Amino acid sequence: MSRTLYVRDPDALRRFSVAVIALVILWPMIQLAQFDVFALFEVSNLKVFTNFLIQFFPPNLQASFLALVLKATIETLAMATAGIALAMLMAIPLGLIITYSLSISRIGPASGHQIARLSRYLARMLMLLLRGIPEIVWALLLVRVFGLGPIAGVLAIAITYGGMLAKVYSEILETENTLPARALLMLGSSRINAFLYGLLPGASQELASYTIYRWECAVRASVVMGFVGAGGLGQLMDQSMKMLNGSEVSTILIVFLLLVLLADYISLIIRRQLA
Amino acid sequence: MKKIAFSFKNVSFSHSNGKEALRNINISATAGESIAIIGSSGSGKTSFLNLIASSLRPSTGSITVLNVDPWAISKGQLQRLRSQIGLVHQAAPIPPRQRVITAVLAGRLGQWPLWRSLLSLIYPVDITGPQSCLQKLDLADRLFDRCDRLSGGQLQRVGVARVLYQAPHLFLADEPVSAMDPVLSDLTIQCLLEDAQSRDACFVASLHAVDIALRWFPRIIGLRDGAIFFDLPASEVSESLLQQLYESERGELPKQGSTNL
């Protein structure tokens, strides 16, 4: 039973051309990113960096410094909390505009207003803008208006997270079960009441859960924004890094990791209590 | 005197859930022997093969495979030992999206250095080798196809081709022809037997179909409830012995094509 025997792999040509294309893209990419492995091992850089790293052990545990760190941590937490609070203030009306007419039409016959559709479109555009610009860019800009300090951070979070919350709120409301709301409508309540008392309560847990998750992200973002002058733990770390003080940086890093764990724990507790 | 392929001394094996699979097995085989293991489902055939393959460790007793105790040697030595043991699984353990040629080449991974295995993924380092193995099993035209395009029987044959390519000193087969029709079953068993004989390798197959076992294998071992019921040349296996062996199965002796209960 002899058949034509393949001697070469028929897939070889495809693989070869893929490899060539990959190399053709890879080389300029490496140039653009100025990927110079040898810079890692350049003696002057290496010396400074290793000295810096060595200072990490032991971390700075002096009482005066720890007090500073504590103050910065509380400032970071306050920034995140205030920021999320303002974000919610923004997101609730924004999200409602987006979702209101849609949800109303899901509950019962829609009035089909052009105005509603236009406002929904505008609100969506606004949200895209707010979300598209990273919060740290907002922070950088706001620092120039309001000066160094946590205010810029709070507003940056409020703006970007407001957009994010609005989008997710509208999505949650749009996919929520409309049965209770429709039942209320049939009992004769107005559309607004059907929305508030029929649709909203069912979605409230998901809404709260997402908001608290965003608060956790806000804590992390607050630290990062400190590097552009928005106060908190980040600004402290930036200062310590600029002075090449490894032991201080090490302490702050540890505190940061603990803070992230703490925020995770708090959010877990709150979500459980609200369930 | 011929070399000993494997030997069991007072070997018992229990699963981790406590169920006893094999009781007090004493047996040995020499190089070049071909043995068929038969018995009803749950009699311990698969555990027996897995003990030889060093996939399972005996609960009591000792085993030697190719003159070494697989549980008393270093990891590197165990790897080398295993590259000399070829195990044909009942369900070919081949990733669906892999091509047939790569699946067959994988048989020699134990004998290849790392760089060669890496290279082979990009371009197969040996095409004629797998090709001839597949040709023996009438599957050469599927050399570059993906394994998920094959039928169950074809996939099983790819698993056999892999072991043929591995060219081990000890062949083990766990129900290697369960998904094949009678013609292909004969072809496959014949293929394995020829290959084993040509290199003086020991060949042990567990089979569900008694007729295949009696037709092709000179030595038959019957397992019943985890113990060796008989160990005889094929010519001495009588109908009544077989009936006693398969007492649990509903009166009929399993033949090729009958469903596995």
Next chain:
Amino acid sequence: MNHYSARKFCLKCLITLVVIVLLIVASFVYLSLNPLALFTKQAMSDIAVYTARFFPPDLSITFLQKVWSGILQTLAISALATLLAAVVSLFLALPAAGEFGHSAKVVTRFFLNFLRSVPELVWAVLMVLAVGLGPFAGTLALALHTTGVLGRLFGETLENHPPQATRALRLAGASNAQAFMYGALPGIYSQLLSYSLYRWEMNIRMATILGFVGAGGLGQILYYELSLLHEQQASTVIMAMLVLVIGVDMISNKLRRVQMHSLG
């Protein structure tokens, strides 16, 4: 429904809500931040004046070229970093999935968690210290962070993958690495690729801002222009960032829809 238990249930909710509101108010007090102060005439006019300085954006050819090279550099940073991270994660997936024993798994997972927990920007500051200003620092920083993320995802994918194929190869004498490449990789490779592409998308976003600490890309240009009070140039860069992020988002959505289509 028991009225008493319903009231008790609500009480827990209510207390939690009250506590949260109190904490929110406390935050504002601690920061001496009065949100209403933002809406005073003075504050609003300050903001309006500042915003006006951003218009019109600088659309001169020379500056657009600069921004274009910034976009390319941002893309290069993110792509290279994701590629590096994916390759390293491929290696780390084995110990992370437990192929080398329990202690190796614990150590690897801890190490990956650490890489993940430190924010990309902090890594960028550290890398700038190690290799100097520029996109190389950004690439390394993103690569380190992404290794933490992808390493964990790859490890979990490998761990959840049915082990029969790998085990069979191990029984034929293959080493851990060989058994992984021939047994597991063909099955998980498309999932790993999908994770990597998703991560690349997020890394493009990240790469735009790492420049704030000197790690190259559009961020470095933005920081530079803002510090020179060139608001019009800055606004061009911000628009470029938006276009980049939204463009990538649209392309990936389209690709995802095509992929779904071809699978279905």
